[in-house]
Amino acid sequence: MCLQLNHTASQRPDPTEPLVNELRQSLDDAIRFCTAESAGLGFLAFERRLWPMLMAFGRLLIALFLASRHRDLDLGAWVACGRYRRRPDAPRTLRTRCGPVRYWRAYLASRKGKQPGVHPLDVELGLTRDGFSPWLIHFVTRLATRMSYAAARRVCVYALGWSPSTAAIEEMTLGLGRQAAPYMKAAPAPQGEGEVLVIEVDGKCTPTATAAELAKRRRKRRAKHDCGCGEGRSCQRHRGQQRRRDRGAKKRRKKGDHSKNGREITLVAMYTLRRGPDGKLHGPINKKVFGSYGGRAKAAKWARRQATKRGFGPGTDKKIEIIVDGAKGLWHRLKKQFPTAEFVVDVRHVQEKLWQAGRAFHKEGTAELASWVKELEDLLFKDKAEDVLERLKELQEQVPQSGPGTKTKRQALAKTIRYIEPRLEMMCYGKLQKQDLVIASGVVEGAARYVVGERMDCAGMRWTVGRAEALLQLRCIELNGDWEPFFDWAHARYVEQMHRGKAVRIMTDKPLNLAKAA
Numbered sequence: 001m002c003l004q005l006n007h008t009a010s011q012r013p014d015p016t017e018p019l020v021n022e023l024r025q026s027l028d029d030a031i032r033f034c035t036a037e038s039a040g041l042g043f044l045a046f047e048r049r050l051w052p053m054l055m056a057f058g059r060l061l062i063a064l065f066l067a068s069r070h071r072d073l074d075l076g077a078w079v080a081c082g083r084y085r086r087r088p089d090a091p092r093t094l095r096t097r098c099g100p101v102r103y104w105r106a107y108l109a110s111r112k113g114k115q116p117g118v119h120p121l122d123v124e125l126g127l128t129r130d131g132f133s134p135w136l137i138h139f140v141t142r143l144a145t146r147m148s149y150a151a152a153r154r155v156c157v158y159a160l161g162w163s164p165s166t167a168a169i170e171e172m173t174l175g176l177g178r179q180a181a182p183y184m185k186a187a188p189a190p191q192g193e194g195e196v197l198v199i200e201v202d203g204k205c206t207p208t209a210t211a212a213e214l215a216k217r218r219r220k221r222r223a224k225h226d227c228g229c230g231e232g233r234s235c236q237r238h239r240g241q242q243r244r245r246d247r248g249a250k251k252r253r254k255k256g257d258h259s260k261n262g263r264e265i266t267l268v269a270m271y272t273l274r275r276g277p278d279g280k281l282h283g284p285i286n287k288k289v290f291g292s293y294g295g296r297a298k299a300a301k302w303a304r305r306q307a308t309k310r311g312f313g314p315g316t317d318k319k320i321e322i323i324v325d326g327a328k329g330l331w332h333r334l335k336k337q338f339p340t341a342e343f344v345v346d347v348r349h350v351q352e353k354l355w356q357a358g359r360a361f362h363k364e365g366t367a368e369l370a371s372w373v374k375e376l377e378d379l380l381f382k383d384k385a386e387d388v389l390e391r392l393k394e395l396q397e398q399v400p401q402s403g404p405g406t407k408t409k410r411q412a413l414a415k416t417i418r419y420i421e422p423r424l425e426m427m428c429y430g431k432l433q434k435q436d437l438v439i440a441s442g443v444v445e446g447a448a449r450y451v452v453g454e455r456m457d458c459a460g461m462r463w464t465v466g467r468a469e470a471l472l473q474l475r476c477i478e479l480n481g482d483w484e485p486f487f488d489w490a491h492a493r494y495v496e497q498m499h500r501g502k503a504v505r506i507m508t509d510k511p512l513n514l515a516k517a518a
Helices: 016-037 043-071 076-080 120-125 134-144 149-160 166-186 211-218 236-247 296-309 328-337 347-359 367-380 385-398 406-426 429-434 442-456 465-479 483-499
Strands: 084-096 099-110 196-207 262-275 281-292 319-324 342-345
Touching: 016 043, 043 084, 043 099, 043 120, 076 084, 084 134, 099 120, 120 483, 134 149, 134 166, 134 465, 134 483, 149 166, 166 296, 166 465, 166 483, 196 281, 196 296, 196 328, 196 442, 262 296, 262 442, 281 296, 281 442, 281 465, 296 328, 319 328, 328 342, 342 347, 342 406, 347 367, 347 406, 367 385, 385 406, 442 465, 465 483
Parallel strands: 196 319, 319 342
Antiparallel strands: 084 099, 196 262, 262 281
C-alpha cells in the first residue's frame, strides 16, 4: 500500500483494491457463519464468536478509509510552500476502537534542520502523535473521570476486547487535563438563566502522598526471595509476611486520629433560581461545579468570571447570594470579587456549633440537650442571632472558673461565640426564608461527595497535587455535562496546532502546573 516516489500518479497501484477484496471475503465469511456455521449455537455462544469478526471487519474498514485518504491526498500545496521536501512514505500503527490498524503515510521533512517534519495525512485527519485514535482518547479519559485508572482499563477490555495500559490512560488524562482550564474560560454561557444567582463554596481534603511515601514508591525494588513454595520466588502470602517482618510493628494512631495528610480542594457550585407564578424560586438552573487545589483565590476568580459570563457582572443590580461555611479567608476573597452580593453562613454550620456547645452542658441524646439547642435555633430563624450570642455570653459568665467540667464548658462556649460574633450580619435566616432564598450549602456539600469523594477519596488512594488537579478538572467537566463540547473544542485546538506545523502529542507524564493552569 506504500506509494512509490518513482511512479507517476497513473502508474501507482491502487492501495484500496486488496482491502476491498479482503472486506468482501470477510463479509462473505460473516454471512456464512450467521446462516450456516452457527447452527445449533445458543445466542450467547453466537455473540461471543461474532464479536471478533465485527472487530476484524471494523479494522479493515478503518484501513480502507486511511488508504483511500492517503491515495487522494494532494501534497502539492505542502511542497509548494517551500518549507518541506518529500521523503519516503513510512508505516504507522494506529490503535483504534476496533484494535490496532497499520497504514502508510507520506512524510515531509523540514528544510530547516531543527524544525519538525510533518505527516500531511495525519494533519488532515486530526491524528496526533500519540498513536491512539481521537475517539479512543475521548473514551478512556472519560472513563478515568468516573473510576480508577486500573478499573478504566478493565472496562475497556470488557467493552472493546483490548485496552491501553494503565500508565497510558493516566498520561492521556494528564495531557487532556491541560485543556480543562482554558475551555472553562472560553466556553459559552448557559442559556435560559434565572434572575437570582446562587454561589455555594466549600472545601474537601483528599489524601496526599507524603515525601516518605513518594520516596518509597520511587526506590529500586528489592529482589523477591524464594520462600520454598516451588515457584522460584515467594508467593503472595509469604511475601507479605516477610515485608511485615522487615518493616517491624506499625506505630499505632491515637484514638480519633483520622489524618490522611490531606490537601484541600476548594469547590464552587453555581446555579440560578427563577421565580415562578406561585411566588417561589425554582431551580437549580444551569448548575455548574468547579474544583481546584489552586486555593481560595483561584476559586473566587473562577466564580467572578462565570458570574459575569452569565449576566451577573460587577455592575449588575440582579440578586447574587453567596453561601459559605464561615472560613474568613474564603469570605474575604469572595467579598472582593462580589462587593454587592448577599453573604450567608450555612445555617447547618451554625447549628453544628450550637450542638457542640450544648453537649458540654447536657448529655448526648437527652431531651434537655435537644430543647436547649431548639430554643437557640428558633431565635436564629427569627433573625435574632444577636440574642443567641448574648445568651451564650451570659451562660459563659455563669460558668465558674474552677471545678469539675468547667474548663470544657468554657472552651465550648468560647469556641461557639468566636464563630458567631464576627458573622452576625450573615445570619438573617428569617428574612431569607421569607424570600425563598437559600440558607444552607447542600448543593456544594453534595458536590464534595460526588465530585471528590467518589473518585479521589477512596481507600488506599494517595495523590500528588499536580496529577490530581488534571483529573479533578476533567471530572468537573464530565459531571457538569460538558464533556462532548469540551473534547470537540480541545480536538479542534490540536488540529489547528498541527496545521501550523507543530508536532502535537496529547499524552504526557508531567504533572499539571497549578500556576499555569490558573
